Amino acid sequence: MTTAQSNQSSQVAGAALRAAGTANGSMSQRWRGFSNLLPALLFLGLFFLAPLIGLLLRGVLEPSPGLGNYEQLFANSAYTRVLLNTFSVAGLVTVISLLLGFPLAWAITLVPRGWGRWLLNIVLLSMWTSLLARTYSWLVLLQASGVINKTLMALGIIDQPLEMVHNLTGVVIGMSYIMIPFIVLPLQATMQAIDPMVLQAGSICGASPWSNFFRVFLPLCRPGLFSGGLMVFVMSLGYYVTPALLGGAQNMMLPEFIIQQVQSFLNWGIASAAAALLIAITLLLFYVYLKLQPESPVGTSNAR
């Protein structure tokens, strides 16, 4: 039953791909739906792009015209450190949530349908709970006098509380937990669409379970891994609440730096320079992602 269903869906997907292929061919057809986009474009242009440009202009106009803010940003070792912090935390969080999210997504795909839906609902449920409440819960769990440390000490496993919060460990634990749903959802969708027959064919042709996994299953999961990973990485770059509560001051990330400059010191020039940097990096990553994704319009090869 499920095999038939997924068979059908893969056929539909194939048809859609072919249709997209022919649409790619002629330019006029490609832009046919453009007028439908106008309202959304107008809205974004007016309420997103225009203010954004205004913001970026401040970076080169305040307090005096020129690149002074950027110079200051790169000259001070503290800011370089903050930038480095931001990337290492985002990278670490992405890797860990991929490692934890992959088996979870796989489990959801493999278990009987009803169970899978329950598991997925539990993952979604965590997204609907207040971010602040979830972050504070981690604080209660991880702090020196918290549940985990008390239990471990009562069991005699440790005699000094582990330092799991107000440092990098705390930030990475808290953020990975928040990001896992963003990995699981796209990844699970991708896995669901993989035809189990392909894996069967692999093993019939003599592939060991390992090579079947690494050379058949994993490549098929690539779109989900890529889109989930990119989303998590980009979101982590701009995260504020969790690092502010679970991190130490030594682990300051770029968003916190920007807020400090905007709110406490009214130094909007350097804040927008830092924001521009964050945007530029994000766009660059997005471009790289599109290049690596074979299905994307700017990919080097459209054929698989």
Next chain:
Amino acid sequence: MLQRNPVTATLAALALVVSASSAVAAESLNFVSWGGTTQDAQKQAWADPFTEASGIRVVQDGPTDYGKLKAMVESGNVQWDVVDVEADFALRAASEGLLEPLDFGVIQRDQIDPRFVSDHGVGSFYFSFVLGYNQGKVGGNAPQDWSALFDTATYPGKRALYKWASPGVLELALLADGVAADQLYPLDLERAFKKLDTIKKDIIWWGGGAQSQQMLASGEVSLGQFWNGRVYALQQDGAPVGVSWKQNLVMADFLVIPKGAKNKEAAMKFLANASSAKGQATFANLTAYAPVNVNSVEQLNADLAPNLPTAHVKDQVNLDYAYWAKHGEAISAQWNEWLVK
């Protein structure tokens, strides 16, 4: 008969509502503060009696956001009439031209402690950074002054310090290092950071009052630098925390009027009322923050009075907001550099 045409009736009703609300709008002002129990007390102590006496409605808004304040003044569309801000910001904003000068024909300047009034702002309340400790963690040996923070042998465990580059942490480090209270300014940053380096790995930074209370009450930290009102609240709840008022560092909030505020006249009257002896005393009794009006002290509740900074004047060390208003930004650059090192 009158309701024959529902559309007309609705329109007429709408017109009534609109004219009524515009009549009210002419006599109202927006008050902005930090939210929570502080703003509740400000409403109860200042806004409600003020509305009753003058008929001017006070709309509560918030939280205070310096970036927003600046944006409003720059755009010329100022929605806020009275804003509760930190003292050093009040002075800096005044020098940047973001604030209206106050009318001291309406506000009685001579009744206000001169530490807490300037041409562009009048004290909202004042408070002290005090040395708070968890009694379970420090044992019978109660810490006395800021040097206890740096004595990790006698007082093991983490220390809680205020996270932002603002008046307080650098001063207490210098005091602990032996600098005399009247020699603090200009701040010797290098010396302060060197002193802080000795406990850097033991510091947990707090960014807000609730967070600091959680750290102290749970024993996550043994001792640290806290707002006096927050430690008092913990003691009221029966938490095992103690406090030392020695070298308590005085800091204040100011009430200011953003440049171009729409209800300037009403705002001046509101400030006069809030900074009056009665307004200040009522607010202090509700919050355990100290009054800026010198005549308020006798109106304080007898059981609360010993827990206010006003009862510990001889131990006070004044933080220099004017110095911070001028050098805050430069200090913060060095502060960040030291933090992430």
